[in-house]
Amino acid sequence: MNNTQRYALPDERLPEAVRRLFDLPEQIIAPAGAPRGDIFYQPVDSADEIQLDFGIALVSPVQYLLPAAEVLFEYRQNGDGSPQFSAPATPPERIIFGIRPCDIAAIQYLDQFYMEREPVDTLYAARREATTLIALACAEPAADTCFCSCCEGGGPVAEGGFDVQLSPVGDRYLVEVATEKGQQILQQWQDLLEPASEELVAARDAQMRRAIEEQLQTVSNLAAAIRRISADRVNPETWETIGHDCYSCGGCSYLCPVCTCYDVVDIKYDDNSGTRIRRVDSCRLAGFTREATGHIPRPTPASRARWYAYHKLSYDYHQERDRYGCVGCGRCIITCLGEIGMPRVCELVRQPEAEKIG
Amino acid sequence: MEQVDYIPQPAIIDEIRAETPTEKSFTLRFTDGKEFNFRPGQFVEVSVLGAGEAPFCIASSPAQTDAIQITVRRYPQGTVSAALHELEEGDYAGVRGPLGNGFPLEEFKGRDILVVAGGIGLPAVRATILYILDHRSEYGNFIFLYGARTPADRVYTDELEIWEGSPQIECMQTVDVKDEGSSWDGHVGLITTLFEPLEIDGPQTTAIIVGPAVMYPFVVAECRQKGVADENLYFSLERHMKCGVGKCGHCTIGDKYVCLDGPVFTYAQMQQMQGE
Known part of the structure; x- marks a missing residue:
């Protein structure tokens, strides 16, 4: 300043x-x-x-x-099949x-x-x-x-x-x-x-x-939740409770201004040309971690809710990013049909019965 | 500062080899004349334009710099693996990389090396095996254990035969089950059954373990039994790494990006990772 x-x-x-x-x-x-x-x-x-x-x-x-979607490059295949790219x-x-x-x-x-x-x-x-x-x-x-x-x-x-x-x-x-x-x-x-x-x-x-x-009040709930989540002292049942109220719609992450995850897809213009784009994706969606084998590492809403909170609020990420992954804009509260925006998640995580003992 | 380039390097498919009914190896030769240098254990994002891009480990020797080899299993849900399987020799693919950390083979010098590969995990360690064979005098005892579901599921069978006959590497294979009418006369049993007779100097050994996740806890237990320390147990992890450069977020485990911080992690590191 x-x-x-x-x-x-x-x-x-x-x-x-x-x-x-x-x-x-x-x-x-x-x-x-x-x-x-x-x-x-x-x-x-x-x-x-x-x-x-x-x-x-x-x-x-x-x-x-x-942007919600953007071009990474466009391509055109020459007569011999070799590709030409444009940025x-x-x-x-x-x-x-x-x-x-x-x-x-x-x-x-x-x-x-x-x-x-x-x-x-x-x-x-x-x-x-x-x-x-x-x-x-x-x-x-x-x-x-x-x-x-x-x-x-x-x-x-x-x-x-x-x-x-x-x-x-x-x-x-x-x-x-x-x-x-x-x-x-x-x-x-x-x-x-x-x-x-x-x-x-x-x-x-x-x-x-x-x-x-x-x-x-919200701020003190957040600080307490940050401590619990960082120390991995949250009872798994708390994530089940939060997961139960999550519709896996992705709304929170689509509106979150610090959510960065994206998907990459090719779109063909015709047989010889097309574009590769990236577009917004959400870790709250069931298929987010799906692999070619069909295996899904985070298959339940609870596992994804835990991941989302951990990614945004743990010390581990804070160390790397210099700040937490939440700016308190409240858009997740406005959009969430299950009424489990970030402050509510923090409130649930800080309740005494949410603490994992040992 | 290092910058991301999302545009792939063009590569022509020189050779396609059917390894098994579901796996093919592709030799991708770069057409831009640039040298492609990498560390064993690194991976590339391979493009089939119009179908997409997917991560594959580099299965060829790092001594070769004008082409790389990848081995691809075809899955019903795998868009890019299916598109690759449709390609023919002379067709073009795109390559971005090398990506990820790879195995710290320099640090392993002077140590005994135990490589354990299960099924389609072998391509992820082939570059490592070839590198160590090229620099054989710099390493101690070198043991390689390979397990597949059936004899017909094995990849690189010609090379396995050479390694089995070589005094440079103690190579042992096993299959979970022998298929009907198979001429297999080798060992039958899970990969853990190869451990018992092994003579391993635990503290002197670095183990590299790549295979299906279900194999890991059992192999870890065997290695620990032999006295190999958790920080000397190396894994190459798999996730759907869509961008390969730590941005798209699909491959995270705890605070680690498998594509950027890995895919190679020690067991000691894996125990520190929060989340699934």
């Missing part, structure tokens, strides 16, 4: 600040309404389309870095405006997974490089499903990982500019900004602490 520059932007100048983003060559992705009132992060052509008064968008804007197109330059701190935390996790942990995933890295992130911090939990204070590095205000962050405080926004890419935005906004007073920063931080306190 040392190099972060801080400014104040009065509320009434925000529309002009947003309008000026459209003078930049980048495509603008921002929260905007869909026909039935849902909010999606989508490409917008003007500031009028953008909606900033929303809770949490069900589909994370992480989809612009990790996917260069990704467009984009600004994602209005991204929440939970999704920023998710992107930090993804950066580590795809770009810092070798081998580097070049397709993700190219999109990431082409993307500028303008975060919108939360003055209070954006929805009653939020538990973003669960894991270090998360919370209603991003500590890093953004290029620019706007924190609403009273009648103005605290504007933080953290990176080179952020400087480009700063240039657009220069004459709209005022110096940020210490009071403004203090007011934002006080507001953040209040938002964290509102989430305390």
Whole structure:
């Protein structure tokens, strides 16, 4: 945070600040309404389309870095049968405006997974490089499903990982500019900004602490569950209970902004050409680990529920990734038909009878 | 930093050999002129364009750098294995790799080596056996035990015959059952029945065990009985490794990616892995 520059932007100048983003060559992705009132992060052509008064968008804007499906390559077979390959197109330059701190935390996790942990995933890295992130911090939990204070590095205000962050405080926004890419935005906004007073920063931080306190119960359940899961001290019957309520629909992992698992499939255009794509997959589905022999290493909903929780919350993974695989966005709670989103799983895991003795 | 390349290297199928009614060996020769160097125990992702990509261990000697061999069992549910079985000599396949860690054969130098392979596990250790035979003076006693369900299920039968007659390697075979009318006059019984007469210096021995999972606990028990330490028991694990580079998530066991951290693990490491 040392190099972060801080400014104040009065509320009434925000529309002009947003309008000026459209003078930049980048495509603008921002929260905007869909026909039935849902909010999606989508490409917008003007500031009028953008909606900033929303809770949490069900589909994370992480989809612009990790699309549900993408081309790995296309191929064509020559007359002698030898293949010719072509790499996917260069990704467009984009600004994602209005991204929440939970999704920023998710992107930090993804950066580590795809770009810092070798081998580097070049397709993700190219999109990431082409993307500028303008975060919108939360003055209070954006929805009653939020538990973003669960894991270090998360919370209603991003500590890093953004290029620019706007924190609403009273009648103005605290504007933080953290990176080179952020400087480009700063240039657009220069004459709209005022110096940020210490009071403004203090007011934002006080507001953040209040938002964290509102989430305390969930957070303490999570911390306890992390300890139990890491020490492998969870009674197998607890996973059976959770597995019983799991429909194996994959919804939690499809919406989870830190879930990275994918499937790889070939699609033929004709006998001599086609494409190989990767597309989102879910470890909650029965066939996820199926092998050619027909053997399925994790055959039951209980075994998959245990795996999912372990992957996201164990120290083992934390050591490797520098953070837990949950950012507390609450989308699993919203989508789960069995009502066993992450906080409920943690609550069940921390109950005394869930502990495995010995 | 090392980067993922999802585009395979083209390879022409030089030779196809039917090992058994369900298994074929393919020699894949690279057409881009690049040397292909690997460690025994590493694997490749092999593509049949339009059908997909699947992981196979490299079964040929690491001394050969212009081509590799894989041995593929055809399964009713295996899309890529079925597509490979339909290919003919002169057809093209794609290869990504080498992938995974392989066996640390440098570290094994000076030690006695016991290789135990069951059924279709043999292709996963063939590169290792050929490497040790090429560097025979650097290793101590070298024992190879091979078990198959029936005599007709055995792969690489010509080579097995050569190894059985070689003073360089103590090679023993067994079959679980002798098929009707078979001319098999060798040992009949589970692979564990080969252990009892073996003279093994336990602490001096490194064991490499590859086969169906059902075989593992019994072979581990025999090795421990002979005094081989858990950290000297090496396995090559199988999972459906779809990407081979630690990203797609299909091959995880506990916090390990079989494709990236393995596929070779010691028994001591396997005991630390949480989950199934």
